Amino acid sequence: MITLENVSLGYDHQPVLSGVNLDASPGTMIGLIGPNGSGKSTLIKGINKVLNMFAGNVTIDGRDLKTLDRGELARLIATVPQNPVLPPAFTAFEVVLMGRTPHLGFLRYEGRKDMLVAWQTMKATKTESLADRRVGELSAGERQRLIIVRALTQEAKAILLDEPTANLDINHQVEILNLVKGLCRKQGLTVIAALHDLNLAAQYCNSLIMLNGKHVYARGTPQEVLTPQNIREVYGAEVYVIPHPMNQLPTTLAITGNGHDDFANSVFAQGDTDEAA
Amino acid sequence: MEHTPSASLDKAGESRVLSYLQRKGKIYALIGLSVALLAVVVFATTLGSVHIPFGTCFKVLLSRLPFLTIDSTWPDIFNTIVIDIRLPRILLAGLVGAALSVAGATYQGLFRNPLADPYLLGVAQGAGLGATVAFLIPFSLQWMSFGTTPLFAFIGAMCAVAGVYSLARVGRTLPSTTLILAGVALGAFLSSVTSYLMTVSGEELHEIVFWLLGGLSLTKWSETAVVLPCVIAGTFVIWLYARPLNVMQLDEEQAQQLGVNVERVKIILLATAMLITSAAVCFTGHIGFVGIIIPHAVRLIWGRPSRDRPEGLSRLG
Numbered sequence: 001m002i003t004l005e006n007v008s009l010g011y012d013h014q015p016v017l018s019g020v021n022l023d024a025s026p027g028t029m030i031g032l033i034g035p036n037g038s039g040k041s042t043l044i045k046g047i048n049k050v051l052n053m054f055a056g057n058v059t060i061d062g063r064d065l066k067t068l069d070r071g072e073l074a075r076l077i078a079t080v081p082q083n084p085v086l087p088p089a090f091t092a093f094e095v096v097l098m099g100r101t102p103h104l105g106f107l108r109y110e111g112r113k114d115m116l117v118a119w120q121t122m123k124a125t126k127t128e129s130l131a132d133r134r135v136g137e138l139s140a141g142e143r144q145r146l147i148i149v150r151a152l153t154q155e156a157k158a159i160l161l162d163e164p165t166a167n168l169d170i171n172h173q174v175e176i177l178n179l180v181k182g183l184c185r186k187q188g189l190t191v192i193a194a195l196h197d198l199n200l201a202a203q204y205c206n207s208l209i210m211l212n213g214k215h216v217y218a219r220g221t222p223q224e225v226l227t228p229q230n231i232r233e234v235y236g237a238e239v240y241v242i243p244h245p246m247n248q249l250p251t252t253l254a255i256t257g258n259g260h261d262d263f264a265n266s267v268f269a270q271g272d273t274d275e276a277a
Numbered sequence: 278m279e280h281t282p283s284a285s286l287d288k289a290g291e292s293r294v295l296s297y298l299q300r301k302g303k304i305y306a307l308i309g310l311s312v313a314l315l316a317v318v319v320f321a322t323t324l325g326s327v328h329i330p331f332g333t334c335f336k337v338l339l340s341r342l343p344f345l346t347i348d349s350t351w352p353d354i355f356n357t358i359v360i361d362i363r364l365p366r367i368l369l370a371g372l373v374g375a376a377l378s379v380a381g382a383t384y385q386g387l388f389r390n391p392l393a394d395p396y397l398l399g400v401a402q403g404a405g406l407g408a409t410v411a412f413l414i415p416f417s418l419q420w421m422s423f424g425t426t427p428l429f430a431f432i433g434a435m436c437a438v439a440g441v442y443s444l445a446r447v448g449r450t451l452p453s454t455t456l457i458l459a460g461v462a463l464g465a466f467l468s469s470v471t472s473y474l475m476t477v478s479g480e481e482l483h484e485i486v487f488w489l490l491g492g493l494s495l496t497k498w499s500e501t502a503v504v505l506p507c508v509i510a511g512t513f514v515i516w517l518y519a520r521p522l523n524v525m526q527l528d529e530e531q532a533q534q535l536g537v538n539v540e541r542v543k544i545i546l547l548a549t550a551m552l553i554t555s556a557a558v559c560f561t562g563h564i565g566f567v568g569i570i571i572p573h574a575v576r577l578i579w580g581r582p583s584r585d586r587p588e589g590l591s592r593l594g
Contacts, residue, residue, distance in 0.1 A: 045530075048534055050530050070536045070537060074536030084528065084531050085527060085531070090526070098523075098527070104520070
């Protein structure tokens with residue numbers, strides 16, 4: 001569905017990422033992980049053509065990204081941006097309805113079918129109670145869910161999520177990712193998600209791509225990528241990685257001082273050794 | 278994906294879809310405003326230094342409609358006053374009001390800033406400088422039915438548009454911030470040149486100031502006939518792009534992700550808004566306030582930004 005070959009991209013001739021390869025097939029969920037500034041959002045902006053690539057090829061649904069116009073691209077790929085601006089006077093339903101934009105011709109306005117799709121997506125995501133609220137009155141988490149609902153209303157074949165769970169409570173994190181994952185499994189939706197929560201990434205993604213220093217540092221299954229060594233190297237953090245009690249997927253626990261000074265000191269003094277305790 | 282529209286709707290969803298599909302309230306408001314506009318036009322023809330009763334005015338206007346024969350019971354001079362002097366002024370006032378309102382609403386939408394007005398990008402200052410130059414040059418030009426002043430004002434406005442565009446362009450894009458900066462900077466520069474010319478203008482000063490303040494007293498039918506198609510065509514183009522403009526109320530990145538060709542829409546809307554602004558300003562000088570306040574008034578009545586608004590017409594009549 002989405003293929004990247006040797007892609008380089010960045011801002012103003014200053015590359016943020018180079019030599020990135022990626023292959024996302026329908027029904028898979030790929031997680032982009034890496035520290036702040038490692039290029040997760042940049043890569044997403046490259047795939048949806050907000051940024052122009054310096055080099056490399058992107059193929060979407062068998063077509064070269066360069067030959068797709070914005071409307072065609074928006075029917076193939078929906079995006080949930082990281083810090084979206086929403087005009088406070090719009091109602092939530094109107095914002096969701098904007099997801100139908102790529103399906104409307106030049107002179108057409110939203111018809112019955114578009115309203116149905118918007119309303120049913122809101123019901124499926126349990127956001128219908130927000131419909132008549134003005135966006136300015138919503139909390140950050142509610143706005144975040146609204147943007148995800150809007151992206152689903154686009155009915156695209158793939159969805160790009162940039163930190164979709166950043167402002168959400170744990171129940172909403174799980175709810176949204178369950179929904180996306182369900183669509184991914186049942187309808188073959190292709191999902192690429194930039195995530196900073198390594199545990200959610202491990203739980204939901206089929207494969208992970210770890211970015212660091214303008215390059216792909218590691219890629220593979222969550223078990224292969226989320227090792228204490230990789231995390232120390234890329235994030236500079238000491239962690240335990242243990243299997244999740246329910247499904248054995250890797251679960252990362254930060255090693256905190258937790259107020260016990262001797263313990264913290266011993267950890268930081270040891271620096272690079274593998275066994276922290 | 279999963280949502281099939283054939284599925285049945287619950288009550289809440291049904292009523293929502295219906296209320297969005299039937300924009301009845303809006304249609305009534307439109308009709309009401311159109312009637313109000315007509316009434317204002319007729320009423321305005323009765324105002325003036327020569328007193329003409331309302332009924333007579335109405336009859337004079339009606340007598341000009343085809344298929345109606347009304348016996349003339351009034352002096353001929355009333356015909357001249359109502360049809361040739363007052364009516365073109367009133368119509369031009371309405372048109373200029375409409376043009377400035379539509380342009381103001383477009384700028385406010387594009388820049389996502391409620392303080393934007395049609396003079397933001399230096400168009401009016403360009404027109405002002407052009408007109409000032411026209412007053413100062415010793416000869417006069419005539420092209421079609423235009424005098425020197427509107428012609429020079431239009432040239433000035435177009436030069437300002439070209440200047441702002443070339444200053445603000447970054448590669449193939451037109452970022453809003455540089456656009457506003459370029460417009461404000463060029464506008465300030467042009468008005469300072471105008472001020473300088475005014476200080477050295479001597480006898481012409483009075484005329485220049487009078488023009489810059491704005492007014493309709495020189496209006497003839499020929500001018501209304503020029504402004505009318507410009508404003509109608511411009512309003513139509515902007516109306517066509519009302520939907521993308523609505524989506525652009527989100528940030529530009531989201532609009533792109535929703536399939537809107539942001540740069541193209543921006544250039545088309547800006548060019549159109551500038552064109553109708555200059556068409557309006559060339560004949561009447563700087564009429565302020567309308568372009569910024571009418572869009573807000575319409576938003577209060579309509580409740581929603583960026584839809585069609587012939588409402589602006591009714592204000593200046």
